[in-house]
Amino acid sequence: xxxxxxxxxxxxxxxxxxxxxxxxxxxxxxxxxxxxxxxxxxxxxxxxxxxxxxxxxxxxxxxxxxxxxxxxxxxxxxxxxxxxxxxxxxxxxxxxxxxxxxxxxxxxxxxxxxxxxxxxxxxxxxxxxxxxxxxxxxxxxxxxxxxxxxxxxxxxxxxxxxxxxxxxxxxxxxxxxxxxxxxxxxxxxxxxxxxxxxxxxxxxxxxxxxxxxxxxxxxxxxxxxxxxxxxxxxxxxxxxxxxxxxxxxxxxxxxxxxxxxxxxxxxxxxxxxxxxxxxxxxxxxxxxxxxxxxxxxxxxxxxxxxxxxxxxxxxx
Amino acid sequence: xxxxxxxxxxxxxxxxxxxxxxxxxxxxxxxxxxxxxxxxxxxxxxxxxxxxxxxxxxxxxxxxxxxxxxxxxxxxxxxxxxxxxxxxxxxxxxxxxxxxxxxxxxxxxxxxxxxxxxxxxxxxxxxxxxxxxxxxxxxxxxxxxxxxxxxxxxxxxxxxxxxxxxxxxxxxxxxxxxxxxxxxxxxxxxxxxxxxxxxxxxxxxxxxxxxxxxxxxxxxxxxxxxxxxxxxxxxxxxxxxxxxxxxxxxxxxxxxxxxxxxxxxxxxxxxxxxxxxxxxx
Numbered sequence: 001x002x003x004x005x006x007x008x009x010x011x012x013x014x015x016x017x018x019x020x021x022x023x024x025x026x027x028x029x030x031x032x033x034x035x036x037x038x039x040x041x042x043x044x045x046x047x048x049x050x051x052x053x054x055x056x057x058x059x060x061x062x063x064x065x066x067x068x069x070x071x072x073x074x075x076x077x078x079x080x081x082x083x084x085x086x087x088x089x090x091x092x093x094x095x096x097x098x099x100x101x102x103x104x105x106x107x108x109x110x111x112x113x114x115x116x117x118x119x120x121x122x123x124x125x126x127x128x129x130x131x132x133x134x135x136x137x138x139x140x141x142x143x144x145x146x147x148x149x150x151x152x153x154x155x156x157x158x159x160x161x162x163x164x165x166x167x168x169x170x171x172x173x174x175x176x177x178x179x180x181x182x183x184x185x186x187x188x189x190x191x192x193x194x195x196x197x198x199x200x201x202x203x204x205x206x207x208x209x210x211x212x213x214x215x216x217x218x219x220x221x222x223x224x225x226x227x228x229x230x231x232x233x234x235x236x237x238x239x240x241x242x243x244x245x246x247x248x249x250x251x252x253x254x255x256x257x258x259x260x261x262x263x264x265x266x267x268x269x270x271x272x273x274x275x276x277x278x279x280x281x282x283x284x285x286x287x288x289x290x291x292x293x294x295x296x297x298x299x300x301x302x303x304x305x306x307x308x309x310x311x312x313x314x315x316x
Numbered sequence: 317x318x319x320x321x322x323x324x325x326x327x328x329x330x331x332x333x334x335x336x337x338x339x340x341x342x343x344x345x346x347x348x349x350x351x352x353x354x355x356x357x358x359x360x361x362x363x364x365x366x367x368x369x370x371x372x373x374x375x376x377x378x379x380x381x382x383x384x385x386x387x388x389x390x391x392x393x394x395x396x397x398x399x400x401x402x403x404x405x406x407x408x409x410x411x412x413x414x415x416x417x418x419x420x421x422x423x424x425x426x427x428x429x430x431x432x433x434x435x436x437x438x439x440x441x442x443x444x445x446x447x448x449x450x451x452x453x454x455x456x457x458x459x460x461x462x463x464x465x466x467x468x469x470x471x472x473x474x475x476x477x478x479x480x481x482x483x484x485x486x487x488x489x490x491x492x493x494x495x496x497x498x499x500x501x502x503x504x505x506x507x508x509x510x511x512x513x514x515x516x517x518x519x520x521x522x523x524x525x526x527x528x529x530x531x532x533x534x535x536x537x538x539x540x541x542x543x544x545x546x547x548x549x550x551x552x553x554x555x556x557x558x559x560x561x562x563x564x565x566x567x568x569x570x571x572x573x574x575x576x577x578x579x580x581x582x583x584x585x586x587x588x589x590x591x592x593x594x595x596x597x
Binding site for chain 2: 308
């Protein structure tokens with residue numbers, strides 16, 4: 001499969017291609033010093049580009065089609081995963097997956113948005129855009145976790161809740177609202193990790209928790225830069241400006257207390273090295289669950305409510 | 317022409333909703349049936365059409381008059397206003413937008429909150445204003461509702477919230493989004509104390525407002541023919557690539573689908589709330 005290369009990655013790829021070519025030719029030729037020079041150049045260029053990503057570039061990385069998705073993480077970092085299906089009311093939503101698993105020594109209920117990798121699987125997964133039954137499935141699994149005193153881990157990666165006719169008929173708004181309410185008072189730890197796109201209510205619908213983690217190259221906001229551009233600028237052309245204005249990246253959201261921790265990604269993004277990303281995330285999850293599992297349920301719920309109550313800035 | 321009978325476009329777009337707003341002048345024309353009424357007549361009829369019962373969009377001042385006993389409303393956090401935490405700027409600065417809207421509307425943000433009496437019963441009361449940046453929810457709306465719920469919990473008051481909102485406010489980014497979680501989390505405190513929460517949804521209530529407190533009432537009462545939904549009709553139409561059925565996302569549709577308890581004419585609203593509260597409290 002052809003790799004997707006983002007615009008700003010092109011200079012790196014070009015240089016890397018040149019490097020590979022030179023390596024192939026280097027037999028019998030004395031060009032080691034030149035190769036070294038280019039290696040150095042690639043390294044510097046990478047650091048230069050990836051350390052100075054614009055907000056829109058991070059949005060592109062968050063949407064990178066080679067990025068690990070929820071099920072990739074589940075296969076990489078959990079054991080004994082049993083996927084559970086259905087909301088018990090209507091059907092099984094493929095845009096949200098979930099099930100029982102073990103991460104290190106922790107039993108968990110792990111739930112996340114699921115995108116597809118190609119057209120066929122994207123249609124199957126509805127591009128990671130849940131319908132109400134997805135949120136209701138998630139809630140059913142969380143209630144089960146509560147019953148059996150198992151912590152919940154959620155992974156957020158959605159372009160939004162599905163804006164369809166049937167979704168409205170079945171109460172998309174009610175399903176999300178219900179989850180916000182119930183997750184606020186769930187009597188087990190909830191660890192939330194934004195692994196890709198955190199688009200508005202569709203993401204938040206499984207995003208209320210005790211600790212909110214965000215991978216380095218993700219976005220999380222009330223609206224996508226494109227939609228924001230179309231509403232406020234009345235044109236789709238201002239997505240870069242909208243991304244800047246929305247302050248939707250992890251470094252923006254940490255001081256605003258919307259998130260609690262940034263999880264570093266491999267240089268160039270999570271898609272560059274799945275296993276390294278998985279390893280880092282696994283250790284972070286275990287570390288977080290070690291702390292959360294020591295807190296008593298009542299205190300946990302109270303501090304969760306207090307945590308969200310404190311978000312926002314006003315002038316009096 | 318009535319916006320229900322449009323031939324070309326079967327759905328009502330946000331822009332055309334402007335016709336709901338109360339126009340200036342002495343005489344008003346009903347956008348639904350074209351009946352011409354004197355402003356006084358309209359006011360006596362609680363801003364509903366004398367002929368076809370079309371509900372004009374009204375603001376918090378009017379709802380306070382309609383629902384609460386005379387002079388009983390005591391506003392809290394009146395002057396709380398947006399801090400523009402993101403220093404947001406699109407075609408103009410958010411801070412300028414805020415200042416201009418305050419000047420234009422005399423409101424400080426998109427909700428008024430306080431305590432009052434409904435048929436002598438003390439209640440915690442909040443009402444949104446669509447006239448303030450589309451009734452959008454940012455930090456101020458979230459914080460005011462949050463404090464109102466605290467007050468209701470502290471003084472054992474039932475909560476009444478009237479929603480009228482385009483959703484979460486873009487200009488405060490993720491902070492607006494978090495107000496959905498914040499208000500919902502606070503409502504769990506109210507529920508834990510068995511205090512009733514009556515959510516009244518009016519035209520229009522969409523987006524993050526619907527997907528949080530508006531849909532979390534013990535009772536959800538809608539005004540007739542109000543647009544209530546998560547995604548706006550225009551977005552849905554774009555997504556599915558066909559016209560939406562008539563009456564889609566209107567109050568009557570939501571009752572039919574099971575998401576609203578009942579529809580109340582504005583004239584019956586106070587009485588209906590009173591009846592429910594007399595049993596729940």
